[in-house]
Amino acid sequence: MIQTENLSKQFQTTQAVDRLTIDVKQGEVFGFLGPNGAGKTTTVRMLCSLIGPSAGSAVVNGFIVGKQDRQIRQSVGILTETPGLYDNLSAEYNLKIFANLYEVTDPAGQVEKYLRMLGLWERRQDEAGTFSKGMKQKLAIARALLHEPSILFLDEPTAGLDPESARLVRDFIGELSSEGRTIFLCTHNLDEADRLCDRIAVFKTRLLVMDTPDRLRAQVFGRRVVMHLANASELLAAQVRVIPNVKEVQVIDNKLVINVDDPEHNNPEIIRTLVNAGAEIQFVGELRRSLEDVYLQLVRNAD
Amino acid sequence: MKKVSTIIKKEWMQVFKNRLVLFSVLFLPLFFTALPLIMLGVMGGSSSSVEGLTGEMPSEFTQLCPAEMTAGECAQVFVVTQFMMLFMLMPLIIPVNIAAYSIVGEKTTRSLEPLLATPITTAELLLGKNMAAAIPAILATWLSFGIYAVGAALIVSSTTVLKALFDPMWLLAVILVGPLMAVLSVNFSLIVSSRVNDPRVAEQLSAVVIVPVLLVFFAQISGLFLLNQQLILLMALGLLVVDILVLYLAVRLFQREAILTRWK
Numbered sequence: 001m002i003q004t005e006n007l008s009k010q011f012q013t014t015q016a017v018d019r020l021t022i023d024v025k026q027g028e029v030f031g032f033l034g035p036n037g038a039g040k041t042t043t044v045r046m047l048c049s050l051i052g053p054s055a056g057s058a059v060v061n062g063f064i065v066g067k068q069d070r071q072i073r074q075s076v077g078i079l080t081e082t083p084g085l086y087d088n089l090s091a092e093y094n095l096k097i098f099a100n101l102y103e104v105t106d107p108a109g110q111v112e113k114y115l116r117m118l119g120l121w122e123r124r125q126d127e128a129g130t131f132s133k134g135m136k137q138k139l140a141i142a143r144a145l146l147h148e149p150s151i152l153f154l155d156e157p158t159a160g161l162d163p164e165s166a167r168l169v170r171d172f173i174g175e176l177s178s179e180g181r182t183i184f185l186c187t188h189n190l191d192e193a194d195r196l197c198d199r200i201a202v203f204k205t206r207l208l209v210m211d212t213p214d215r216l217r218a219q220v221f222g223r224r225v226v227m228h229l230a231n232a233s234e235l236l237a238a239q240v241r242v243i244p245n246v247k248e249v250q251v252i253d254n255k256l257v258i259n260v261d262d263p264e265h266n267n268p269e270i271i272r273t274l275v276n277a278g279a280e281i282q283f284v285g286e287l288r289r290s291l292e293d294v295y296l297q298l299v300r301n302a303d
Numbered sequence: 304m305k306k307v308s309t310i311i312k313k314e315w316m317q318v319f320k321n322r323l324v325l326f327s328v329l330f331l332p333l334f335f336t337a338l339p340l341i342m343l344g345v346m347g348g349s350s351s352s353v354e355g356l357t358g359e360m361p362s363e364f365t366q367l368c369p370a371e372m373t374a375g376e377c378a379q380v381f382v383v384t385q386f387m388m389l390f391m392l393m394p395l396i397i398p399v400n401i402a403a404y405s406i407v408g409e410k411t412t413r414s415l416e417p418l419l420a421t422p423i424t425t426a427e428l429l430l431g432k433n434m435a436a437a438i439p440a441i442l443a444t445w446l447s448f449g450i451y452a453v454g455a456a457l458i459v460s461s462t463t464v465l466k467a468l469f470d471p472m473w474l475l476a477v478i479l480v481g482p483l484m485a486v487l488s489v490n491f492s493l494i495v496s497s498r499v500n501d502p503r504v505a506e507q508l509s510a511v512v513i514v515p516v517l518l519v520f521f522a523q524i525s526g527l528f529l530l531n532q533q534l535i536l537l538m539a540l541g542l543l544v545v546d547i548l549v550l551y552l553a554v555r556l557f558q559r560e561a562i563l564t565r566w567k
C-alpha cells in the first residue's frame with residue numbers, strides 16, 4: 001500500500017528524512033516511532049502529497065507521490081499533528097465541509113456515522129472551539145475518515161490525551177484496523193506501538209530498525225537472566241553455552257548473564273546443569289530492560 | 304464547482320460570526336450612502352450655501368456644466384459626481400478585511416493543512432476564497448448605490464441634476480468597474496495573505512492596493528482630470544486584464560509546500 005524508496009527531505013540546511021525505504025502492506029498497522037524532530041511529520045506530509053520529497057520516490061495506494069497527488073489526497077485520510085478545526089463552526093459543520101471537499105456521496109450520513117462512532121453526536125451543534133482536547137482529537141479523526149480512505153495516517157493520535165481518552169482512541173484504531181484499513185501510526189508511545197502495531201519502524205532521520213514488535217523484542221529487547229554464583233567462572237559459562245536455546249553467556253564479576261528467549265522454560269535446565277557442574281547459586285533473577293531503555297539506546301546510537 | 308461553493312459557504316459561515324468583519328461590510332456602505340444623500344439634502348435646502356460652493360469648484364468642471372444649468376445645480380452635479388467615486392472605492396475597501404485574513408487566518412489556526420490534504424485544487428480554493436470576499440462587497444456596493452439612487456431621486460428635483468446622476472458613465476462605473484475593482488483588491492489581498500504570517504500585516508499590506516485608487520479620487524477632486532464614458536470603459540478593460548493576470552499570479556504564487564512549512 002505504501003512503498004518508499006530512498007525517500008528524502010531536505011529543508012534549507014536540515015536533512016529531515018534521509019533515504020527512507022519501507023513497504024507497508026495492505027491492512028497492516030505500521031508504527032512509526034521516533035523522538036521529537038525525527039522527521040515523522042515530514043514523512044507523513046510527503047506520503048500525503050502535502051510536501052514534495054527532495055529525493056527518492058514513494059507510491060501510495062498505487063499512486064506516485066509528486067505525479068498523482070490528487071488521487072493520493074482523495075484516497076488517504078490524515079490526522080494532522082494539530083487538529084486544525086474551525087473553532088467557530090459547529091462540530092457537524094466542520095465535518096460537513098470536509099465531506100463535501102472529499103465529494104462523499106452521502107455527506108450527512110457519513111457525518112452522522114462518525115460523530116456517533118466517536119461519541120460526539122450529542123455535541124454536534126456545539127462549536128468545535130468549545131471542545132476539550134480529547135474531543136477535538138476525536139473530531140479530527142472523524143474528519144479523516146469521512147471519505148472511507150483505505151489508508152489512514154495518524155500523527156500522534158493520543159498525544160496529550162488523558163489515559164481514558166487515549167484508551168478510547170487506541171481501541172478505535174484497533175477497530176479501524178480490523179475493518180482492513182492500512183494504518184500508518186506515528187507515535188512516541190512505545191506501549192501503544194507495541195499493542196497496536198503489526199510492525200514497528202524506529203526512525204530518526206534514517207530508518208534504524210523495522211520489524212514486528214515480538215521479533216524486535218527478541219532482537220533488541222531480548223530477555224536476560226542473571227545468576228549470582230559464589231564461584232562464577234568461564235568454565236561454568238561454557239557448560240551453559242551448549243544448552244539449546246541459550247544464546248549468549250557472559251561472566252561479569254560473580255555473575256553469569258544469560259541471554260535466553262524463554263527463561264520460564266529454559267531456566268530449570270540451566271540451573272540443573274550448573275548445580276551438577278558444582279556451581280553454588282546464590283540468587284537467580286531476570287535482568288529486564290524496559291522497552292524504553294532499548295528504544296532510547298537505539299535512538300542514541302543513531303547519533 | 305461543488306468544492307468552490309463549499310469553500311464560499313464555509314467562509315461566509317465564519318466571516319459572519321465575526322462582528323468586526325460584519326461591521327466593515329455593513330457600516331462602510333451605509334456611511335457612504337448616507338453621506339452624499341445628506342449633502343444633497345442640505346444643498347437642495349439652501350441655495351446660498353450652494354453659491355458659496357461654486358467658487359471652490361475646479362474651473363474645468365464649471366465649464367462642463369451646460370449653460371442652462373444654474374450655478375446651484377452645477378454644484379449639485381459636482382457633489383454627486385464626487386460621491387460617485389465612493390461607489391467605485393467601496394468594492395475595493397470592503398473585501399480587504401475578509402480576503403486578507405482568509406489564508407493567513409487558516410495558517411494561524413492550523414486548519415490549512417487538513418484543507419490542503421483534501422483533493423481540492425489551488426485554483427478551486429482561491430476561486431472560493433475570492434468569491435467569498437468579492438460577492439458580499441459587490442452586493443453591498445450595488446445595494447447602497449440603489450439606495451442612493453432612490454434617495455437622490457426623492458431629494459433632487461431638478462431633472463438636469465438627475466440626468467447627471469444617472470449618466471450611463473456612472474452606471475457603467477458602478478456595475479462594471481466596481482466588481483472588477485473588488486476582484487482586483489481581493490486577489491491582491493489573497494496573494495499578500497498567502498505570503499505573510501501575521502493577519503495584521505496582511506491587512507496593512509492589502510490596504511496598499513487602495514492607495515492608487517484614492518489618488519485617482521483626489522485627482523478627480525482637484526480637477527486634474529475628469530472621468531468620462533470612454534475612460535471608464537478603458538478602465539474596465541484594463542481592470543479585466545489586470546484581474547485575470549493577478550488571479551493567475553495568485554495561483555502561481557500559492558505554493559502549498561512553502562505555505563505549509565514556512566509557517567511555524
Ligand SMILES: Nc1ncnc2c1ncn2[C@@H]1O[C@H](COP(=O)(O)OP(=O)(O)OP(=O)(O)O)[C@@H](O)[C@H]1O
Binds near residue numbers: 038
Ligand atoms: N518547515 C521546516 N523548515 C525547516 N526545517 C523543518 C521544517 N519542518 C521540519 N523541519 C525540521 O525537520 C526535522 C523533522 O521535523 P518533523 O516535524 O518531521 O519531526 P517529528 O518527528 O514530527 O517531530 P515531533 O515528534 O516533535 O512531532 C526537524 O529537525 C525540524 O526542525
Ligand SMILES: [Mg+2]
Binds near residue numbers: 041081
Ligand atoms: Mg511531528
